[in-house]
Every structure is written in C-alpha cells, then in structure tokens.
Amino acid sequence: LLAYSDSSPLKRVLVTDATHSDGQQIRKKKVVVLGSGWSGYSFLNYLNNPNYDVQVVSPRNFFLFTPLLPSVTNGTVEARSIVEPIRGLMRKKGFEYKEAECVKIDASNKKIHCRSKDGSSLKGTTEFDMDYDILVIAVGAKPNTFNTPGVEEHAHFLKEADDALKIRKSVIDCFERASLPDLNEEERKKILHFVVVGGGPTGVEFSAELHDFLVEDVAKIYPKVQEFTRITLLEAGDHILNMFDKRITAFAEEKFQRDGIDLKTGSMVVGVTADEISTKERETGKIVSEPYGMVVWSTGIGSRPVIRDFMQQIGQGQRRVLATDEWLRVEGCDSVYALGDTATINQRRVMEDIAEIFSKADKGKTGTLNKKEFNGVVKDICQRYPQVELYLKKKKLRNIANLLKSANGEDTEVDIENFKQALSEVDSQMKNLPPTAQVASQQGKYLAKCFNRMEKCEEKPEGPLRFRGEGRHRFQPFRYRHFGSFAPLGGEQTAAELPGDWVSIGHSTQWLWYSVYASKLVSWRTRMLVVSDWARRFVFGRDSSS
Ligand code: FAD
Ligand code: MG
Ligand code: MG
Ligand code: MG
Ligand code: MG
Numbered sequence: 001l002l003a004y005s006d007s008s009p010l011k012r013v014l015v016t017d018a019t020h021s022d023g024q025q026i027r028k029k030k031v032v033v034l035g036s037g038w039s040g041y042s043f044l045n046y047l048n049n050p051n052y053d054v055q056v057v058s059p060r061n062f063f064l065f066t067p068l069l070p071s072v073t074n075g076t077v078e079a080r081s082i083v084e085p086i087r088g089l090m091r092k093k094g095f096e097y098k099e100a101e102c103v104k105i106d107a108s109n110k111k112i113h114c115r116s117k118d119g120s121s122l123k124g125t126t127e128f129d130m131d132y133d134i135l136v137i138a139v140g141a142k143p144n145t146f147n148t149p150g151v152e153e154h155a156h157f158l159k160e161a162d163d164a165l166k167i168r169k170s171v172i173d174c175f176e177r178a179s180l181p182d183l184n185e186e187e188r189k190k191i192l193h194f195v196v197v198g199g200g201p202t203g204v205e206f207s208a209e210l211h212d213f214l215v216e217d218v219a220k221i222y223p224k225v226q227e228f229t230r231i232t233l234l235e236a237g238d239h240i241l242n243m244f245d246k247r248i249t250a251f252a253e254e255k256f257q258r259d260g261i262d263l264k265t266g267s268m269v270v271g272v273t274a275d276e277i278s279t280k281e282r283e284t285g286k287i288v289s290e291p292y293g294m295v296v297w298s299t300g301i302g303s304r305p306v307i308r309d310f311m312q313q314i315g316q317g318q319r320r321v322l323a324t325d326e327w328l329r330v331e332g333c334d335s336v337y338a339l340g341d342t343a344t345i346n347q348r349r350v351m352e353d354i355a356e357i358f359s360k361a362d363k364g365k366t367g368t369l370n371k372k373e374f375n376g377v378v379k380d381i382c383q384r385y386p387q388v389e390l391y392l393k394k395k396k397l398r399n400i401a402n403l404l405k406s407a408n409g410e411d412t413e414v415d416i417e418n419f420k421q422a423l424s425e426v427d428s429q430m431k432n433l434p435p436t437a438q439v440a441s442q443q444g445k446y447l448a449k450c451f452n453r454m455e456k457c458e459e460k461p462e463g464p465l466r467f468r469g470e471g472r473h474r475f476q477p478f479r480y481r482h483f484g485s486f487a488p489l490g491g492e493q494t495a496a497e498l499p500g501d502w503v504s505i506g507h508s509t510q511w512l513w514y515s516v517y518a519s520k521l522v523s524w525r526t527r528m529l530v531v532s533d534w535a536r537r538f539v540f541g542r543d544s545s546s
Contacts, residue, residue, distance in 0.1 A: 028053040031451070032112065032132035032307050034102050036063055036086045038437045039340030040138035041522070042444025044089060049452050053298050054095040054444060055130065059117050061086055063160055066437055066529065067517055070205040070488075074165035074171070074213035075542040081163045081529035084522050101127070105135070105310040107333050134335045136447065137310075137322075141301035141341040141435065143178060150272035155197070155297035158206060167296060172545070174293045175218060178225045185228070187240050190291040192229040195277055197269050198299035199233060199240030206296055207233045208490030211259050215491075217542050231261045232278060232290075236268040236299075243434065245503050248495040255489055297470070301435055307342055308359055326384075326477030328447055339447060340440035345478065349427045350385045351420075357381065368413035374401065386479060390429040445527050446478045464533055 029052055033040055036058035065082040072079045090097045103115040116126040145151040156167050178191040196207045218227050241249045256263050266282040278289040311317055314332040321330045321347040322338050330336040361369055361377040378400050382388050397403055404422045433439045484498035494513040495505040521527040
C-alpha cells in the first residue's frame with residue numbers, strides 16, 4: 001500500500017532512450033552492481049533494460065554455486081565444476097565488469113571507492129572511484145567469529161571456493177603428517193582431530209562430508225592411522241539444525257551418534273590457539289581445552305566492514321543488519337538497493353497502518369466497512385503484508401473475511417475496532433527471511449523485473465496508500481516463495497523439509513537432492529561437470545592428492 005510517491009527513487013531514475021531534438025544522446029543512467037554471488041548474478045541475469053549503463057564490481061570474476069561447496073572439501077565435486085565465469089554474461093548483456101572490491105560507499109556524493117585484489121602474480125593494488133545513479137548492493141556477508149580470540153588466525157572458514165580447496169588440502173595434509181614415522185599415539189590423535197564449530201546446515205553438511213571421506217576413502221588410503229581420527233561438532237545451542245523440523249534434527253543427531261561423530265551441544269567456543277580449542281560448557285560453566293589438527297568455523301554471518309561503515313553514514317549504525325523496505329530500497333538513503341545476505345527487509349506492521357487502511361477502504365466514509373468495501377481491499381492487504389497470509393494459514397482460515405467473521409459474526413458491517421481486533425495478532429507472524437541462496441536469487445530476479453519495467457511506472461503520483469485499480473503500473477513488494485530446504489547428512493542420505501510440512505529423510509531424498517541441485521546449476525556446462533564429478537566419485541572414489 002505504501003507504493004511509489006513522486007519522490008520515490010524508482011520514479012526519479014526513470015529514463016528513456018530519447019534523444020534531444022538536436023540529436024544529442026541523453027546520458028544513460030548508470031547502475032553499479034556490487035557482487036557476483038547469488039543475488040547479484042540473478043539480478044544481472046534477469047536485467048533486460050537497454051536504458052541502463054550497467055557496471056559490475058566484484059572481487060571474483062565468477063558466480064559460485066555455494067550449496068555444493070561442502071562437497072568440494074573432500075573432492076566429491078571439483079571447485080571448477082561449481083563456478084560460472086561472469087565474463088560470458090557480461091558480454092552477452094553488454095555490461096561492464098571490474099575485478100575489484102568496493103571499500104567505501106559515499107552515499108551523499110553517489111560515489112564508491114574500489115580497490116583491486118592483491119593477486120599472487122600481480123603485486124600491489126590499484127584504486128579507483130566510480131560514481132553511480134543507482135547502486136545495487138549484493139556483497140553478501142562475512143563469516144561471523146563473534147570476536148572469539150584466535151579464530152581469524154587458526155580456523156578455516158567455508159564461504160568461498162578457495163576456502164573449500166584450502167580445507168581439502170589441509171585435511172589431506174593432516175593425514176600425511178599423521179602417517180610420518182616417530183610420532184606417538186597422542187600426537188597422531190591430535191593431528192587427526194577435526195573440529196567443526198556450528199551446528200547449522202553448513203557445519204552439519206561439512207561434518208557429514210568429512211565423515212564420508214574418512215569412512216569411504218581414508219580407510220583404504222591411510223589404513224594405519226585411521227583409528228586415530230575423530231570428528232567433533234560443537235554447537236552452542238541445545239540442538240543442531242535448529243531451523244529445521246524437529247524430526248530432521250532428531251534424525252541427524254541420531255545418525256551422527258551412530259557414525260561416531262562426537263556431537264557436543266551446549267558448548268560455546270571461547271578461544272582457539274595454534275594447538276588447542278577451548279569451549280565453555282553451558283551447564284557447568286567449565287572451560288575445557290582440547291588439542292586439534294584442524295578447525296572449521298561455521299557459526300553464521302555478519303556484515304562486511306564496508307556495509308558497517310555505510311550503515312553509519314545513513315543513520316543505521318545502531319542496527320545489526322542493513323535494513324531495506326519491501327521493495328529492497330535501503331532505508332534512509334536514495335537510489336540504493338540491497339539484496340541477499342547483506343540486508344534484511346524491515347517489514348511494515350499492519351497495526352501501524354491500520355487506521356489508514358480502514359479509511360482508505362471505507363469508500364463511502366460511513367465509519368464502517370461493508371462486505372463490498374471490505375472485499376475491495378483484501379487482496380491488497382494480503383499482498384502488502386505477507387504476515388496476513390501466514391497468519392491465515394496458521395489459523396487454517398481461507399481468507400480475511402473468515403477472520404472478520406470469527407471476530408464479528410455473520411456478514412455485518414465492521415467498524416474500526418472490530419477491524420483492529422480481527423487483525424490484532426497477524427503481526428506476530430512476521431519474521432526475517434533466512435540468509436539463503438533461495439532468498440538471494442529470488443530477490444535478484446524480483447529487482448531486475450522492477451528495473452525492467454521502470455519506464456512503465458506511471459506519471460501519476462501514488463499516495464502513501466494505494467489500492468488495486470488506481471493506476472495500471474505499480475511495483476509489488478518483494479514476496480518470498482519457499483520451495484523447501486535440504487540438509488545432506490552423509491552416507492547418501494539427505495533430509496528435506498518441503499512446503500506443506502512435508503518432511504522426507506533417507507536415500508531417496510538424496511536422489512531428489514542430486515536432481516534438484518543439478519537442475520539449479522546455472523549453466524549446462526556446470527551441470528555436466530557436476531554430474532560427471534558425481535559419476536566419477538561413484539566409480540573411482542575421491543581423489544586424495546593435496
Ligand atoms: P554471495 O553469494 O556471498 O555473493 C557476494 C558477492 O559479493 C561475491 O561475488 C563476492 O565476491 C562479492 N563481494 C564481497 N565483498 C565485496 C565488496 N566489498 N565489493 C564488491 N563485491 C563484493 N543457501 C541455500 O539456499 N541452500 C544451500 O544449500 C546453501 N548452502 C550453502 C553452503 C555453504 C558452504 C555456504 C557458505 C552457503 C550456503 N547457502 C545456501 C547460503 C547462500 O550461499 C547465501 O545465502 C547466498 O550466497 C547469499 O547470496 P548473496 O548474493 O547475498 O551473497
Ligand atoms: Mg551477490
Ligand atoms: Mg554465491
Ligand atoms: Mg537478506
Ligand atoms: Mg463504509
């Protein structure tokens with residue numbers, strides 16, 4: 001309902017390819033996109049508007065298919081198979097790409113400051129400034145260490161392709177090291193103690209992949225040291241996979257137990273040194289230190305420094321994550337959009353707008369809503385406030401009318417008090433979208449579609465409240481559609497939680513997982529590479545060179 005007013009950034013950037021009467025070309029609006037990950041790539045892929053001059057800045061010149069990254073750590077899938085170079089897309093679309101990192105956003109001057117990567121063969125960096133008319137921030141997030149001492153220095157992260165390759169090399173190095181002569185049992189045990197911190201989907205999947213590698217390959221390749229290996233999974237909360245259905249959590253915990261993965265819940269890591277990892281046990285408050293060979297840190301994500309600095313500039317310094325409205329416009333700043341893991345949508349509450357909604361719906365200004373008036377706004381309310389739909393689903397009601405009926409008996413007119421009461425609980429259903437590829441890619445697609453229709457945005461100003469039928473063109477707020485989530489658990493078993501409370505666990509789900517991910521891969525080239533990696537693994541086992 002809060003749609004675009006005349007002063008909306010979308011309206012102001014409206015451009016046409018028009019030429020002046022003297023034949024001079026009007027400058028195209030410059031859209032600068034930061035990032036080539038799930039949200040950025042999806043945005044670029046769906047953007048088809050010749051009226052923009054599109055410039056992409058990202059420190060990596062490829063898109064990375066992150067769901068298969070854990071499989072790279074043990075060589076099930078090759079890193080090359082899950083990256084898609086972005087130069088191809090750039091050429092096809094006529095966009096320009098610069099391999100650099102944005103290190104500063106200067107929102108008041110509409111400029112960004114960039115720095116090239118310090119490559120291994122090219123020493124030193126190059127710095128440059130770029131200006132923009134519209135900025136699309138899709139830089140993702142960074143691993144969150146919660147400032148735990150020693151993590152940055154001693155632990156591995158699993159976020160980028162390089163990370164997965166480093167982990168893979170490091171695992172194999174541990175086995176080679178432990179196989180050297182003149183080590184005592186204690187030392188071999190230390191070197192072969194693999195610690196995973198964080199029981200979210202990534203930590204769990206990595207533990208499972210590592211376990212598969214130990215059981216299926218290491219046993220054959222390093223038979224002498226196999227008995228010394230141990231995997232510990234540390235989780236600060238009570239359960240692993242706590243964002244999943246309880247049945248999945250229980251299945252995963254049992255499976256890990258059977259597999260011999262040492263799962264320690266309620267233990268929070270307080271420090272990592274070169275040789276030891278220390279945890280505080282929640283129940284006893286005791287601090288325990290254990291020697292390790294390798295630590296992988298996977299406890300969630302935090303904002304990148306460049307985003308923190310930007311938030312400070314635009315008055316969002318107090319927030320944890322950059323906030324946008326439902327159209328993905330950064331709050332407190334013009335012409336800047338943010339999507340994916342970088343930002344969260346600051347969803348509006350129905351209760352904040354309830355008086356406005358009511359008076360807008362009350363066409364006859366009678367102070368009550370009759371059935372017709374009411375029906376005129378139902379669709380818009382559901383569209384504008386996704387929590388209404390979630391609430392109805394939860395209450396198993398078909399539409400808002402039923403909600404009102406339950407508050408107010410049959411078909412009588414409702415006054416504002418009834419109206420308020422009926423909707424009083426819907427805001428309790430608001431929750432932030434998860435930081436997933438699914439959300440990021442849908443947001444990229446959504447924003448590209450808005451940009452594609454920018455010119456069609458009508459001239460007529462839209463008030464703060466807008467209902468169906470007032471003007472032909474308008475941008476709907478972003479709506480997320482959840483297609484389900486997977487949690488691969490190793491041993492060719494996967495758990496899936498699909499829409500409609502459908503939980504499925506086991507070997508057949510693993511095949512569903514294979515086919516879903518093969519189909520989600522962005523190109524036929526990567527699809528073929530991944531499928532042949534899987535086949536190669538089935539036939540020959542994993543490669544163990546580091
Ligand atoms: P990213 O995809 O991280 O992209 C960020 C981009 O910005 C990158 O190209 C980066 O190089 C670039 N960048 C960084 N800093 C700058 C800068 N300063 N200037 C310019 N560019 C910059 N989600 C699922 O839905 N399903 C899964 O199975 C799943 N598995 C995952 C497994 C792993 C191991 C990981 C790490 C994540 C997984 N995710 C999964 C989550 C998913 O990858 C993220 O939610 C998604 O990548 C977010 O997309 P994004 O575009 O916000 O960020
Ligand atoms: Mg991105
Ligand atoms: Mg990515
Ligand atoms: Mg987000
Ligand atoms: Mg009325």
